[in-house]
Structures are given as C-alpha cells and as structure tokens.
Amino acid sequence: MAFWTVLTSILPGAGLLTTRMRRLGWVLLALLALALVSVVAFMQVGDPLRNxxxxxxxxxxxxGAMVTVVVVGLVWGLQIVLANLAHSTEQRLAGAKRFVALGLAALMVVAVAVPFGRGVQSLWAYQGLLGSDTVFGGRNGDNPLADGKDPWAGKERVNILLLGQDAGADRTGTRPDTLMVASIDTKTGQTALFSIPRNLESVEFPEGTAAAEVFPDGFDYFGPQQNLINAVWTWAEDRPDLFPDDPNPGLTATTWAVEETLGLETDYYAMVNLQGFEDLVNALGGVEMVVERRIPIGGGAGPISGYIEPGEQELDGYHALWYARSREGSNDFNRMCRQQRIVRAVTEEADPATVAMSIPKLVNATEENIQTDIPVSNLDAFIDLALRVKEGGFTSYPITQDVTPSYDADWDYLEDWVDASIEDSMKQDPPESVIGETEPGSDEPAETGAPPEGEPGTDEGDSPAEETPSQEETTEAEPTDESSTPSEGSGDSSQKAPEIEQDPLKSCLPGADQG
Known part of the structure; x- marks a missing residue:
C-alpha cells in the first residue's frame, strides 16, 4: 500500500493500475505523457525562456493557467487518496494500520499541494500586477510599436528615464534622489547607462516648454549653489498653474531637464522609491558582491548606526540600499558610482530561476513601489527587450567632474559626450561583472580601497535646496588639468573631441585606488 501511494504521488494514475479504477489510471498516465511531450516540444521551438x-x-x-493548475492539483491529490483507499481495502487494513495508511496519503497530498499552491499564488499575483494602473500607467496606443515578429524593428534606440525617489514620512514632498537614463540599442540590447549628478546646477529646458519660458538662461530659483537638477521637481510641484491638467508636474519638469541635459528624447520612465528597492532586493534573496571599502550606515546630520564591512558580502535589501545611498565620508560622484554598480549587480544576480521562485514577493514590491508609463499592451515587447539587454549588457557613463563641472556645465560638450558615449557602448563587448571577486584560491577578503576624499554627505531628510555640496567640496572637485577636461564655457566645445573614460566605475570597484 505504501509503495503504491508514493508511486502514484510521483506518477499520477500509477497507483490505480492494479485496482478496479485501472482505466482512470491509464487516462491519467496518458495525460501526464502528453503534458511531458508538450513541454519537450516547447523547449525545442525557439528560445524557451523568451517564449x-x-x-x-x-x-x-x-x-486560464491558474484555473488549470487548480484543477490539476485537485485531481492529483484526489487520485492519491483513491489509490490509498483502494489498496487499503484490498489489503484489508484496519485499526492503527488503516490510520497510518491515511496519514501517509495525507502527507503525500500535502507534498503535492505545496508546489501547486505556490504556482497558483504566483499566477494570481502576476495577473493582478498586469492590471495595475500605477505600475503600467501608460495608455494603450501610446508610443505604438511595430507589428510583426520584432516590435522594435522600427525603433533603433529606446531611452528610458530611471528615477529613484525618496518620499518617506520624514520628507517634505517627493524628489528624485537618483537620475539615470538607459539608452538601449533595440537590436543588440547594448545599453549605455548614464548617471546625472543630483547637484548639477542651472540646468536648461527644451525650447517652448513652460520651464524654459520661466528660466530662459537655466534653472535659477532657490539661490546660488541651490539650483540643483533634483530641486526642479520641488519647483514644478509648487507651480501647478504652469502645468494645467498635468497630474505630475514634478516628473514632467525633471524629464525636460534630463532631456535637455543629455540631448536625448526619453521614450519611457520608471520610478522606484527607496523602500521599493530594498523590497526588490529582499524578494530576490539579496545580492552577493565584494564591497570595496567600509560603507557607513547613516551619518550626515544623524548618527552612524553601523557599517557595511569590506570584502565579500551577501547584502540584503537594507544593506544594498545603504550601499547605494550612503553619503558619509563620500561625495556625490562616488555615490553615483555605487548606484550604478548596485543596479548592475542586482541585474546580474536576477537570473530567470531566481525571479520565477520570487514572483509573489517581487509582485508585492513592484506594485507598491514602482511607477512607469509603459502600457501593459507593450509589456511583451519590453520583456523581449529586457532579455536583449541581459545579453548585450550595460556600459556605465556617469557624468563626473572629469566630464564637465557640475557647477558650470558645458552643455554643448555634454551633448557631444553623450553621443560619443552611445557610439562607444556599441563597440564594447558585454562588460565584465561588477560584483567583484576575491583572489582565486584564497579565503581572504578582496583587497579594498580607502574612502574617497570629500565632504560628508548631508542628512537624508534635507530638502532639495539644502542638498548642495559646500563651496569647499565644489572647489576640491574642480578639474585642474585643462588639457584633459572640457572647458567651462561652450565657445570652443566644437574644437574638443569628447573623451570617454574606459573604466568609469573604478572609484567603487574592489582594489581600486580611491584615496
């Protein structure tokens, strides 16, 4: 009896073959064989992951799949019970032996029910996510894609604005704490990932926009050293009269500023708040990486509550978030480097098997903390694009002081540099891992660098206008080698060929000289 109960739990129908319900057993085995053949055929047609x-x-x-899983799970469990009862009756089990037999059947039913229940939970969560008007906030028909096998055939590049917002209970409004643009070649997936420093001053706006009319010579609202790009959001939210019928003027104005800064038209945006990033990393089970130095947790106007120690670490969401946001003993450019590194590290860690096992948690983290303007009707195209990006890889292009001074940017040069960076990204092989590694064969932690020089960061609760680097820090960051950096004015930008740094994340990689 025990043998047949266990066997029919593995091969549904097998336990019924020696009973009066043998026909039902053969039907169940035939259905199982048909399902296996279908899976094999699916694996042989094209790319199974992509399909x-x-x-x-x-x-x-x-x-439909959720209903099917429920029905199959119920039938599977029922035939275990039927086989168990049939064999118990045939063997005339009674008393304690009968209860033991029923207990074994119950145990097998639970063993089968758990994965089926997990599957139903994942499917229910995922279909609910597809119905979210927040996560997929674009209207169907916006930015129509090509018909046919390749929806991206008519679009050479896609530019996606990535914003990290910090809108906790201690904040006065929402502001973008992280500004990135992923410029993706739709054919190869090769991606240029630009980081814009949040302290970029006096940004300009596209001609004809409401912001350009108010600030024709660049953003000038909060005063010297306070007219930062991440303060544009606050200004726009305070001037709804300039954005009639716009539910999110802060996002609109920030998008304008980013587009004019890079000379790129953004096609879509994705915005995640910091709590959402923590939840996403936790849902994926953390991220393994080699931390380059001791990273403070807290600091600024508040106390330091701990440290992320250097060397090989498995960071949960809390520590991954602090790795990206810590400002104490650092500067905005090293912080920007760490943000790019952690984004790329999480992308490397998010393999399909891990994602599949984490769907319910990922859905919860996504639905509560992520906002995009991607229409759900275009989601299949974006999944296909994401798989191409996974193959093509990211190349990082942070806008550092070596590119242009954040306090007096050369806008013409910056646009030329962006174009040159995109061209450079198309020549690169898939970049090497940014996770880092210890010395082969050694159990010792990886060699790590010292903290970069710079003023301590400000308190996480400061308003945008207060998040300005001090004049001392600005002076330290000012380039001194005129032969290797762009001029501060735009007059001779056409005479200078943009210089593309080939190792832009070196300041936050293990073993780098960060002193």
Missing part, C-alpha cells in the same frame, strides 16, 4: 516570458504577458492566459 515563456511572452506567454506570461497575457492576462487571459495567466487566468
């Missing part, structure tokens, strides 16, 4: 990802973008299919 599977395309299927899960259809909400109707997801609901």
């Amino acid at each position: 599977a990802m395309m299927l899960i973008t259809n909400r109707g299919l997801l609901i």
Whole structure:
C-alpha cells in the first residue's frame, strides 16, 4: 500500500493500475505523457525562456493557467487518496494500520499541494500586477510599436528615464534622489547607462516648454549653489498653474531637464522609491558582491548606526540600499558610482530561476513601489527587450567632474559626450561583472580601497535646496588639468573631441585606488 501511494504521488494514475479504477489510471498516465511531450516540444521551438516570458504577458492566459493548475492539483491529490483507499481495502487494513495508511496519503497530498499552491499564488499575483494602473500607467496606443515578429524593428534606440525617489514620512514632498537614463540599442540590447549628478546646477529646458519660458538662461530659483537638477521637481510641484491638467508636474519638469541635459528624447520612465528597492532586493534573496571599502550606515546630520564591512558580502535589501545611498565620508560622484554598480549587480544576480521562485514577493514590491508609463499592451515587447539587454549588457557613463563641472556645465560638450558615449557602448563587448571577486584560491577578503576624499554627505531628510555640496567640496572637485577636461564655457566645445573614460566605475570597484 505504501509503495503504491508514493508511486502514484510521483506518477499520477500509477497507483490505480492494479485496482478496479485501472482505466482512470491509464487516462491519467496518458495525460501526464502528453503534458511531458508538450513541454519537450516547447523547449525545442525557439528560445524557451523568451517564449515563456511572452506567454506570461497575457492576462487571459495567466487566468486560464491558474484555473488549470487548480484543477490539476485537485485531481492529483484526489487520485492519491483513491489509490490509498483502494489498496487499503484490498489489503484489508484496519485499526492503527488503516490510520497510518491515511496519514501517509495525507502527507503525500500535502507534498503535492505545496508546489501547486505556490504556482497558483504566483499566477494570481502576476495577473493582478498586469492590471495595475500605477505600475503600467501608460495608455494603450501610446508610443505604438511595430507589428510583426520584432516590435522594435522600427525603433533603433529606446531611452528610458530611471528615477529613484525618496518620499518617506520624514520628507517634505517627493524628489528624485537618483537620475539615470538607459539608452538601449533595440537590436543588440547594448545599453549605455548614464548617471546625472543630483547637484548639477542651472540646468536648461527644451525650447517652448513652460520651464524654459520661466528660466530662459537655466534653472535659477532657490539661490546660488541651490539650483540643483533634483530641486526642479520641488519647483514644478509648487507651480501647478504652469502645468494645467498635468497630474505630475514634478516628473514632467525633471524629464525636460534630463532631456535637455543629455540631448536625448526619453521614450519611457520608471520610478522606484527607496523602500521599493530594498523590497526588490529582499524578494530576490539579496545580492552577493565584494564591497570595496567600509560603507557607513547613516551619518550626515544623524548618527552612524553601523557599517557595511569590506570584502565579500551577501547584502540584503537594507544593506544594498545603504550601499547605494550612503553619503558619509563620500561625495556625490562616488555615490553615483555605487548606484550604478548596485543596479548592475542586482541585474546580474536576477537570473530567470531566481525571479520565477520570487514572483509573489517581487509582485508585492513592484506594485507598491514602482511607477512607469509603459502600457501593459507593450509589456511583451519590453520583456523581449529586457532579455536583449541581459545579453548585450550595460556600459556605465556617469557624468563626473572629469566630464564637465557640475557647477558650470558645458552643455554643448555634454551633448557631444553623450553621443560619443552611445557610439562607444556599441563597440564594447558585454562588460565584465561588477560584483567583484576575491583572489582565486584564497579565503581572504578582496583587497579594498580607502574612502574617497570629500565632504560628508548631508542628512537624508534635507530638502532639495539644502542638498548642495559646500563651496569647499565644489572647489576640491574642480578639474585642474585643462588639457584633459572640457572647458567651462561652450565657445570652443566644437574644437574638443569628447573623451570617454574606459573604466568609469573604478572609484567603487574592489582594489581600486580611491584615496
């Protein structure tokens, strides 16, 4: 009896073959064989991962799959009980032996029910996510893609604005704490990832916009050393009269500033708050990486509550977030480097198997903390694009003081530099891992650098206008080698060929000289 109960738990129908319900047993085995053949055929047709990802973008299919999983799970569990009862009766088990037999059947039913229940939970969560008007806030029909096999065939590049916002209970409004743009080649997936320093001053706006009319000579609202790009959001939120019928003027004005700064038109945006990033990393089970130096937790106007120690670490969401946001003993440019590194490290760690096992947690983290203008009707195209990016890889291009001074940017040169960076990204092989590694064969932590020189960061609760680096820090960051840096004015920008740094993350990689 025990043998047949366990066997039918593994091969549904097998336990019924020697009973009066043998026909039902053969039917169940035939259905199992048909399902296995279908899976093998699916694996042989094209890229199975890509095909599977395309299927899960259809909400109707997801609901159908969920119903199917429920029915299959119930039938599977029921045939275990039937086989157990049939063999118990045939062997005339009674008393304690009968209860033991029923207990074994119950145990097998639970063992089968757990993965089926997990599958139903994941499908339910995912189909609910597809119905979210916040996560997929774009209207169907906006930015229409090409018909046919390749939806990106008519679009050479896609530029996606990535914003990290800090909107906790201690904040006065929302502001972008992180500004990045991913410029993606749709054919190869090769991506140039630009980071814009949050203390970039006096940004300009596209001609004809409301912001350009108010600030024709660049953003000038909060006063000297306070007219930062991440303060544009606050200004716009305070002037709703300039943005009639716009539900999010801060996002609109910030998008204008980013587009004019880089000379790129953004196609979509994705915004995640800091709590959301922590939740996403936790949902993925953390991220393993080699920390380059001792990173303070807290600091600024508040106390330091701990440290992320150097060397090989497995960072949970809390520590991954502090790795990206810590300002104490650092400067904005090293912080920007760490932000790019952690984003790329999480991307490396997010393999399909891990993502599949984490769907319920990922859905919760996504639905509560992420906002985009991607229409759900375009989701299959974006999943396909994400798989191409996974293959093509990111190349980092942070706008540091070596590119242009944040306090007096050369806008013409910066646009030329962006164009040259995109061209450079197309020549690169998939970049090496940014996770870092210890010396091969050694159990010792990786060699790590010293903290970069610079003023301590400010308190996380400061308003945008207060997040300005001191004049001392600005002076320290000012380039001194005129032969290797762009001029501060735009007059001779056409005479200078943009210089592309080939190792832009060196200040936050293990073993780098960061002193």
